[in-house]
Amino acid sequence: MLKLSRHGSWFSSLRLRSTAVLGLMVLAAGILATSSAQAQTFIVLHKFTGGSDGAAPRSGLVADSAGNLYGTTAGGGIWHGQPAAGVVFKLDQNGVETVLATFSGGGAAGPFGTLARDSSGHLYGTTSESDINGGGIVFEVFAPGGRTALHIFGKGQMEDGEHPYAGVILDGKGTLYGTTTAGGASSLGVVFKLHIKSRKETILHSFTGKGGDGVIPSAPVIRDAAGNLYGTTEAGGTYGGPCGSPPLGGCGVVFKINISGEETVLHRFAGGTDGANPGAGLLRDGSGNLYGTTYYGGSGGCQYGSFTGCGTVFKLDKTRKETILYNFTGGADGAVPTASLIRDVVGNFYGTTVLGGGTGCLSQLGCGTVFKLDTTGKETVLYRFTGGSDGANPYTELLRDSAGNLYGTTFRGAGGDKNLCPLGCGVVFKITP
Numbered sequence: 001m002l003k004l005s006r007h008g009s010w011f012s013s014l015r016l017r018s019t020a021v022l023g024l025m026v027l028a029a030g031i032l033a034t035s036s037a038q039a040q041t042f043i044v045l046h047k048f049t050g051g052s053d054g055a056a057p058r059s060g061l062v063a064d065s066a067g068n069l070y071g072t073t074a075g076g077g078i079w080h081g082q083p084a085a086g087v088v089f090k091l092d093q094n095g096v097e098t099v100l101a102t103f104s105g106g107g108a109a110g111p112f113g114t115l116a117r118d119s120s121g122h123l124y125g126t127t128s129e130s131d132i133n134g135g136g137i138v139f140e141v142f143a144p145g146g147r148t149a150l151h152i153f154g155k156g157q158m159e160d161g162e163h164p165y166a167g168v169i170l171d172g173k174g175t176l177y178g179t180t181t182a183g184g185a186s187s188l189g190v191v192f193k194l195h196i197k198s199r200k201e202t203i204l205h206s207f208t209g210k211g212g213d214g215v216i217p218s219a220p221v222i223r224d225a226a227g228n229l230y231g232t233t234e235a236g237g238t239y240g241g242p243c244g245s246p247p248l249g250g251c252g253v254v255f256k257i258n259i260s261g262e263e264t265v266l267h268r269f270a271g272g273t274d275g276a277n278p279g280a281g282l283l284r285d286g287s288g289n290l291y292g293t294t295y296y297g298g299s300g301g302c303q304y305g306s307f308t309g310c311g312t313v314f315k316l317d318k319t320r321k322e323t324i325l326y327n328f329t330g331g332a333d334g335a336v337p338t339a340s341l342i343r344d345v346v347g348n349f350y351g352t353t354v355l356g357g358g359t360g361c362l363s364q365l366g367c368g369t370v371f372k373l374d375t376t377g378k379e380t381v382l383y384r385f386t387g388g389s390d391g392a393n394p395y396t397e398l399l400r401d402s403a404g405n406l407y408g409t410t411f412r413g414a415g416g417d418k419n420l421c422p423l424g425c426g427v428v429f430k431i432t433p
Contacts, residue, residue, distance in 0.1 A: 024208025025333075034239055040101060040382050041109040041432040044390060045069075045095040046426040052078040053097055054087035055425035057409035059167065060114035060339075060396040061126075062428060065080070067093045069399070069407060069428065070107065072111035078357040082095065083250075083420070088123060088141050091102030091182075091203055101139075103127060106314055108137050108149070113167025113220065114396065124150075124176055125240060133331065135162035135183065138194055151194050151201050151220035153180060159206060161190035166220040166281070168194075175205075177229060179217035188215040188233040188236070191229060191257055204261045209236045209246050213264055214253035219281040219340070227259040230266075230290060232278035237268035238318075242307050243276060251276040251297070266290070266320050273299050275312040280397070281340040283349075290316040291325075293337040293351065298327040302335055310356065311336035313349065313373055325349075326376050330356050332382060333379055334369035340397040349373040350406060357384035367392035367413070370406065382406070383431055389414050392425035404433040 010383040048055050055076030061069045069091040077084030077099070080082040090098045095351070100123070104110050117123050121233045123141040130137050135153035161180030168178040176194045184190035184206030184346040191204045209215040211386030212231025221231040235243070236250040251269035258264075267277050275294030293313055296302075300310030310328040317323070328335050334353030338345035341349045353369045361367035367385035374380070385392050391410030407430050416425030 009397075012304040026091050026313070033178065037317075037364075040381050040389065042433070043429055043430045044052060044414065044427045046091055046097055046428040047249050047389070047414040048074045048076060048416055049426045049428065050072060050074075050420040052087075052099060055416060055421050056411055057426050057428070058395055058411055059409065061399045061407050061428070062115050062117050062123075062375065063399060063407075064117065064121065065403065067401070070115055071409060071428070072115065072125060073114070073426070074110055074112055074411075076417075076425065079104040084335065085110045085129075086127070088375070090113070093427075098144060100144050101141045107131055108139065110136075112165050113178075115208075116168050116170040116289070117172060124170060127161045127169050128165055128177060128181075130383060135160070136164050136180070138164070138168060138178070141194070150199050151174075155425040157201070159183070159185045159203065161203065162194055165218040169220055169223060171223060177221050177223060179221060179231060181216050182240065186210075186215075186247075189217045189229065189233070191217065191221060205255075205257050205321075206261045207233060207236065209250065211334060212237055212253070212268055212423065213263070214240075214255060214265065215250065217245060218279055221257075222282050222284055224284060224288075228284050229257040231255055231257075232280065232282060232292060234277050237265065238239055238270050252278045252294070254278065254292070267316050267322055269294060269297065271297055271307070273297070273309075273327075274324065275314055276307060276309065279338045281296070283341045283343060285343070288318045291341055291343075291349065292316075295336045295338050298324065300327050300329040300335065302330040311337045311353070313337070313341065313351070325419060326373055326379055328353060328356065330365070332356070332358055332366075332384070333381060335366065338395050342398055342400055344400065347375045350398050350400060352396070352398065352408060353394055354393050354411075357381065358386075361385075361387040361392050361412075368394050368410070370394065370408065371396065379420060385410060385413065387413050387424075391429060392424065406431040 044115030054073030106125040162183030212235035237253040251271040276297030298309035298312040302310040310330040357366040357369040392413035413424040
């Protein structure tokens with residue numbers, strides 16, 4: 001059984017997997033591993049250097065109709081000749097990067113979440129920190145070099161959210177929806193909406209941890225045609241056992257918020273074979289079934305403190321019945337899935353794991369994988385990262401185009417500024433079918 005140990009977080013945001021998984025990365029050395037033969041073609045589109053181009057991408061990617069990719073990095077960038085705290089970037093089909101915005105670390109820092117893009121090409125996202133009160137911002141990028149703060153969390157509102165880790169989603173009426181990991185009436189996170197033109201924010205729900213409510217919503221929400229929101233919290237729900245006690249204990253929940261702002265907890269994870277700590281957003285099919293991942297729990301062979309299991313892929317049907325579609329073992333199949341799933345037209349799922357996949361990285365725990373899960377629950381590993389020039393530790397969801405190509409980012413690997421990112425500054429990659 002693999003033994004993992006807790007270390008300090010690389011980031012200052014209040015998150016479980018920041019402390020757990022990112023903290024593990026200090027153990028890693030620049031170890032190259034030989035990846036087994038893989039049928040797909042893997043291409044590195046861009047290697048971040050830690051300079052003006054950014055470092056450590058923690059977000060997924062979005063694309064425009066021309067195939068250009070857009071994303072953020074959690075660190076790097078240059079602001080008036082000084083090291084900055086993340087960038088928003090564009091990558092064309094030839095892998096040429098354009099930096100659209102740079103975060104100074106004073107006005108804002110730490111854009112972790114995946115961007116939203118509207119029909120005019122404007123990009124919307126969040127940073128986890130800001131210099132006003134440390135609470136983070138919602139920003140809009142409207143041209144290279146053009147950026148504005150649509151909302152500063154905590155400024156002028158006593159129970160506002162703080163420290164958004166996820167990105168925002170956009171409806172067809174100019175409203176953004178998102179989550180924060182802290183703040184709110186109980187300082188345990190919120191779900192909010194923000195009208196772009198008026199910049200009016202409304203808190204839809206403040207998490208309390210009481211009565212089985214969740215805490216620490218670090219993933220984005222999704223929205224159905226009726227306007228209901230669905231999401232996850234990393235903690236809260238069922239207390240005791242491996243998941244600890246309030247306020248930050250509990251194994252996490254799946255929740256729904258209706259258009260009136262009323263919350264319903266759809267599932268509380270118990271921390272055993274049903275999974276623990278869902279750190280990713282949800283996927284919803286046409287029948288109303290929800291799909292997601294937990295980064296602990298399940299029946300795999302990992303142990304982290306009192307937690308067991310290497311993570312799961314789960315389904316929650318309309319009757320709130322949970323089915324585990326896959327248990328990660330911590331071996332060649334991967335471990336610790338922190339990303340949302342995507343799905344193709346025939347029902348196959350695609351995702352990433354931060355760890356596992358073989359040897360190398362993190363005291364030989366593996367550098368992460370890209371996987372496919374078919375409708376029968378059979379997993380195929382599409383790529384195993386080695387921690388070398390191909391990158392290491394993909395934290396976030398994939399992007400799939402109409403031709404079946406997959407795009408994503410890795411948080412580490414591939415070199416760059418050794419002072420800023422000694423384990424490598426990360427890459428943007430493409431996998432062709």
